[in-house]
Each structure stands twice: as structure tokens, then as C-alpha cells.
Amino acid sequence: xxxxxxxxxxxxxxxxxxxxxxxxxxxxxxxxxxxxxxxxxxxxxxxxxxxxxxxxxxxxxxxxxxxxxxxxxxxxxxxxxxxxxxxxxxxxxxxxxxxxxxxxxxxxxxxxxxxxxxxxxxxxxxxxxxxxxxxxxxxxxxxxxxxx
Numbered sequence: 254x255x256x257x258x259x260x261x262x263x264x265x266x267x268x269x270x271x272x273x274x275x276x277x278x279x280x281x282x283x284x285x286x287x288x289x290x291x292x293x294x295x296x297x298x299x300x301x302x303x304x305x306x307x308x309x310x311x312x313x314x315x316x317x318x319x320x321x322x323x324x325x326x327x328x329x330x331x332x333x334x335x336x337x338x339x340x341x342x343x344x345x346x347x348x349x350x351x352x353x354x355x356x357x358x359x360x361x362x363x364x365x366x367x368x369x370x371x372x373x374x375x376x377x378x379x380x381x382x383x384x385x386x387x388x389x390x391x392x393x394x395x396x397x398x399x400x401x
Contacts, residue, residue, distance in 0.1 A: 277334055285323045298327035
């Protein structure tokens, strides 16, 4: 009999996510005590918690504790996924904020704010060389009040 030559597929490789981080909709196969469960981490965690409650009510405290340990494992997976999603959202927001700011002569200017403050008439009326922003308009009004 030869050792190490098996026609079987290797076990335990089905839960590895080779493409990157975990996601909320990833499906897991769980082989717990006396039961096999398939579903998302949330579904499996809820199922083990329900099984633990049923085992405890039937008086089997050892089985209940085993189910709770399995539920805790999947709860940790859920927490990891949520932390990764939060970090990803923060990075995405930071990148978007950084892209909206530019530096001109040492002063940071927010591109979105510049678009909001543009109160000028269209270039078709005034020509391309004339453009009045809200900051300029406020300065003109203040100057007019000072002169009066």
C-alpha cells in the first residue's frame, strides 16, 4: 500500500478566500458537533446560538457550550468583516476628500466649495475673462459700504 497517493480532493481548502478580504455574503460550510451547517457567517452564528439554547433547555450543558463556542467563532468572523468594511469605507472617504482638495500658492482649496461659490454670469454673456465668485462679490459689497 502506497502512502500519500490518494484520489480524494484535499479537505479544508473550500473556505479560503484567495481573492482578498472576507465579504458579508461569503458562504461557509461548518462541521460542528452532530450537525453540518452551510450559510453566511450571520446565519451560521444564529443557528449555533439556537442549537445552544435548545441543548441547554434539554439539559445537555456540554453540547450547549460546544455550540456556543462555534457561534463565538463565527461572531469573530463577522466582527473582522465589519472592521475591514469600516476601514475600507474610511480609506475611500479619505481618498475622495483628498481628491477634492488642491493646493494653490500654499493654500488648500476645496474644489467642491469653489463650484458652489461660483455666482458669476455665464461666459457667453460676460466673456471668458470676467468671472465673479461669491467671495469677490462679498468684498465688492463690503467696499461699497465702506465708501458710502
